[in-house]
Amino acid sequence: MNHLEEIRxxxxxxxxxxxxxxxxxxxxxxKGLCPFHNDSRPSFTVSPEKGIAYCFACNTGGDIFxxxxxxxxxxxPEAVRILAQRANVPLxxxxxxxxxxxxxxxxxxxxxxxxxxxxxxxxxxxxxxFLDRGLSExxxxxxxxxxxxxxxxxxxxxxxxxxxxxxxxxxSGLLNQRSIADKNTYDRFxxxxxxxxxxxQDNPVGFGxxxxxxxxxxxxxxxxxxxxxxxxxxxxxxxxxNAVKKEDLAVFVEGYMDVIAAHQAGTENVIATxxxxxTAPQLKLIKRxxxxxxxxxxxxxxxxxxxxxxxxxxxxxxxxxxxxxxxxGKDPDECIKKSPEKWIEAIKNAxxxxxxxxxxALKQYDKNTLDxxxxxxxxxxxxxxxxxxxxxxxxxxERLALELKTxxxxxxxxxxxxxxxxxxxxxxxxxxxxxxxxIFSREEFLxxxxxxxxxxxxxxxxxxxxSIPFDTRTEKFYKACRKVYNRLxxxxxxxxxxxxxxxxxxxxxxxxxxxxxxYPDFGDxxxxxxxxxxxxxxxxxxxxxxxxxxxxxxxxxxxxxxKTLLLNQYNQILKLTxxxx
Ligand SMILES: [Zn+2]
Numbered sequence: 001m002n003h004l005e006e007i008r009x010x011x012x013x014x015x016x017x018x019x020x021x022x023x024x025x026x027x028x029x030x031k032g033l034c035p036f037h038n039d040s041r042p043s044f045t046v047s048p049e050k051g052i053a054y055c056f057a058c059n060t061g062g063d064i065f066x067x068x069x070x071x072x073x074x075x076x077p078e079a080v081r082i083l084a085q086r087a088n089v090p091l092x093x094x095x096x097x098x099x100x101x102x103x104x105x106x107x108x109x110x111x112x113x114x115x116x117x118x119x120x121x122x123x124x125x126x127x128x129x130f131l132d133r134g135l136s137e138x139x140x141x142x143x144x145x146x147x148x149x150x151x152x153x154x155x156x157x158x159x160x161x162x163x164x165x166x167x168x169x170x171x172s173g174l175l176n177q178r179s180i181a182d183k184n185t186y187d188r189f190x191x192x193x194x195x196x197x198x199x200x201q202d203n204p205v206g207f208g209x210x211x212x213x214x215x216x217x218x219x220x221x222x223x224x225x226x227x228x229x230x231x232x233x234x235x236x237x238x239x240x241x242n243a244v245k246k247e248d249l250a251v252f253v254e255g256y257m258d259v260i261a262a263h264q265a266g267t268e269n270v271i272a273t274x275x276x277x278x279t280a281p282q283l284k285l286i287k288r289x290x291x292x293x294x295x296x297x298x299x300x301x302x303x304x305x306x307x308x309x310x311x312x313x314x315x316x317x318x319x320x321x322x323x324x325x326x327x328x329g330k331d332p333d334e335c336i337k338k339s340p341e342k343w344i345e346a347i348k349n350a351x352x353x354x355x356x357x358x359x360x361a362l363k364q365y366d367k368n369t370l371d372x373x374x375x376x377x378x379x380x381x382x383x384x385x386x387x388x389x390x391x392x393x394x395x396x397x398e399r400l401a402l403e404l405k406t407x408x409x410x411x412x413x414x415x416x417x418x419x420x421x422x423x424x425x426x427x428x429x430x431x432x433x434x435x436x437x438x439i440f441s442r443e444e445f446l447x448x449x450x451x452x453x454x455x456x457x458x459x460x461x462x463x464x465x466x467s468i469p470f471d472t473r474t475e476k477f478y479k480a481c482r483k484v485y486n487r488l489x490x491x492x493x494x495x496x497x498x499x500x501x502x503x504x505x506x507x508x509x510x511x512x513x514x515x516x517x518x519y520p521d522f523g524d525x526x527x528x529x530x531x532x533x534x535x536x537x538x539x540x541x542x543x544x545x546x547x548x549x550x551x552x553x554x555x556x557x558x559x560x561x562x563k564t565l566l567l568n569q570y571n572q573i574l575k576l577t578x579x580x581x
Contacts, residue, residue, distance in 0.1 A: 003089055007080070020035055027516070029048070029516060052509050069229060070231065105171070105205075105228075111159060116194040120147040143263075148189035174187070188220070194207055200234065230275045235259055235273070241289055244269045247290075261336040293321055295322075295324065296324035304360060442538050444514070451493065
């Protein structure tokens with residue numbers, strides 16, 4: 001048994017989590033108030049059986065090590081040290097090993113970053129990509145931007161020549177293993193533009209790779225390793241921490257290119273998350289440098305949603321929040337390319353979070369209908385009530401009255417009659433529940449059932465059209481299922497694990513926990529029925545999408561022959577649709 005396993009065997013997840021929050025038994029699991037968001041439900045589920053703890057409202061959690069990392073805001077080796085001590089597992093032997101592992105990965109990454117950077121410098125064609133996007137030679141060097149060649153072993157050969165062992169390279173996430181049957185390894189990053197990711201102490205902890213031209217996934221990141229914990233890393237902070245202190249403000253943007261462009265434009269207090277949505281530990285990290293944050297996310301629907309969730313997290317972290325509206329195009333990178341001055345202006349003109357909520361509410365609801373007005377009031381009034389002075393409150397109510405074409409006296413009444421405690425927790429409950437519904441798709445629920453009870457996959461194989469739904473987030477899981485099923489005529493979770501990247505392994509436990517959460521008392525029959533329902537709905541949605549696609553193609557077809565062909569295919573799909581309805 002290695003040390004990690006020994007610690008895991010000695011410390012039960014409920015014991016570790018129970019040291020921080022109160023847990024109550026709920027069926028086969030335990031529940032408590034989530035320590036990572038302002039929870040009122042309780043939403044934090046602890047599964048003694050699976051050895052994990054997870055919150056489906058804010059999507060945070062993991063095994064005992066991940067939990068300690070998150071709650072103590074420490075990196076992996078430190079979390080191991082803390083737990084080793086608690087479990088009475090001899091520490092001196094272990095610490096250097098964990099520590100060395102981290103250092104070794106950082107060294108491998110440093111060599112890889114050098115390799116990728118040289119590849120870029122050697123290729124005018126690929127360097128042109130960054131130059132065309134407005135980056136200077138100096139910026140390319142500073143951020144050590146690189147190119148991963150279109151080869152399955154270029155990096156591997158290079159690193160093995162330096163003396164690194166294949167097994168260590170797998171652990172660092174630089175190499176992938178093909179499958180159980182085929183132990184051969186290949187470069188994780190191929191034919192991609194490379195953004196090395198540094199921690200705030202300037203260590204290269206991982207990589208982000210952007211696809212060249214089109215394809216999925218657009219960005220591929222290193223998996224979590226002893227060196228790289230996505231929920232603790234802020235991209236650009238190694239270069240920007242002094243600027244953050246000096247400006248007394250940290251500006252969050254969405255992408256790597258946004259950060260780089262912003263730094264080149266002279267705004268070095270700009271940072272981004274890498275491979276995750278904003279997390280509480282990241283905010284804790286930034287609070288060491290400044291109590292003031294601004295969010296400059298994309299102006300599309302997803303960006304709005306991200307802004308709203310980030311505001312809530314930042315409020316819980318007791319940070320002062322402003323919102324930057326990016327002019328000229330939808331993200332900072334585009335804006336800076338057109339006009340760096342406008343970007344700098346936009347940061348100066350950042351507005352308080354309240355202004356953001358006004359425009360958010362007006363976008364979410366139709367202010368001309370009674371229901372819409374109610375929705376807006378339910379969202380805005382609790383926020384107004386949080387403000388200290390009547391003067392501030394009056395200012396916002398005036399604005400609300402104007403927008404809703406109503407009398408401010410009525411609004412004052414509404415505000416006074418608003419039972420803040422009850423309504424706020426209700427509103428909170430709604431926001432707690434909404435992400436669950438939005439974040440987990442039907443395809444993910446279906447996977448939950450499969451991982452919970454692998455026999456159910458037979459139903460998928462028989463009834464799901466093509467057995468792989470069009471859902472980029474879950475596609476790889478379905479492909480892996482199909483592969484394993486084709487080989488063994490059954491789903492074996494151990495085999496499935498081998499078909500997936502280490503990054504995706506925790507989903508094998510999180511998805512079924514989702515099922516335990518939502519269908520606590522379902523017996524076998526009820527589960528089967530639910531699975532069949534899910535498959536039916538997924539089929540319907542997929543067919544509907546295909547149908548729409550054909551309708552578009554038919555309208556666009558110029559040639560009569562082509563049109564007839566498309567119409568024939570379209571009729572087949574219609575037939576299939578009526579069949580499943
Ligand atoms: Zn939570």
